[in-house]
Amino acid sequence: MKTLKITILAMFMAATNLVCAQGLQSKTAVNKSTMEKNKEVVVRFNKAYWESGNVEIVKEFLADNYVNHFAPPNGPNDASLMVQFITGFRKGFSDVTIEFHEVLGEGDKVSLIKTITATHTGDFMGKAATGKKVVINIVEIDTLKDGKITDTWALSNFPQVIQAL
Template sequence: MKTLKITLFVLLIAATKLVCAQELQSKTAVNKSTIEKNKDVVIKFNKAYWESGNVKIVKELFPDYYVDHFEPHDGNGPPIDTILLVEFMTSFKKAFSNVNIEFHEVLGEGDKVSLLKTITATHTGEFLGKAATGKKVVINIVETDILKDGKITDTWALSNLPQVIQAL
């Protein structure tokens, strides 16, 4: 009888471990799937927004409560929201041609996607009071996006954009 109890106990432990392992594997698969989907959303946005100047992508992939915590923003003006994203890209596309984006790193963890990217373009029109120079520009950006339900809710970014604009 004692041997039977020990055997049943061992089987119970083994079954519990198996169930826990399957649950962990299932959660990991779902988490990886969500992370990959989030990475796809961020890449889709960046390509459409930067390379194509497609401002409609903002409405598709951002909720109304989106906030961009871009590093030059000092907190004294209005927060950078979807309206300002559209305004920025509208003026950027008028001022720059041959826009290309290169992703050096795209990393996902939980609800965050981090990017190391470079945007290259040619300054062919007026931008923020600077007349066209014909100069090629290189904008380096380190960015982390937070996503919820397949939409980008927050962006934290650092870039050399202020220095690029100053050098035009």
């Protein structure tokens, strides 16, 4: 009888472990799937935004409550800034390409290390066209919710690039 109780207890514990492991595996698969989708959203947004200058992409990929945490002080820090910036940037630069060196996902965040290259062929921020090739290096972290980017933090050499024009 004692052996039967121990056997039943052992089987119960094994079944519980199996159910827990399957639940964890399922949850991990869902989280991985969401992370992969988030990474895809950020990459698609960046390619369309930088390379095409597509301002409509902002509506599709940025949440209504989007916050740009690297916006200049005393100005807008919402999606309107993103539209304003890329519109001006595309008037001043051509041959824009983006290269992703790293795209990492963790939880609801996607981190990027990327390089934007372009040619200064028009007026930008009061600087007449120089014909110079520029290289902008950016480290960025985006937060996503329900498939949309809600927040962006970034560091770049953009001020130094513009100063050198």
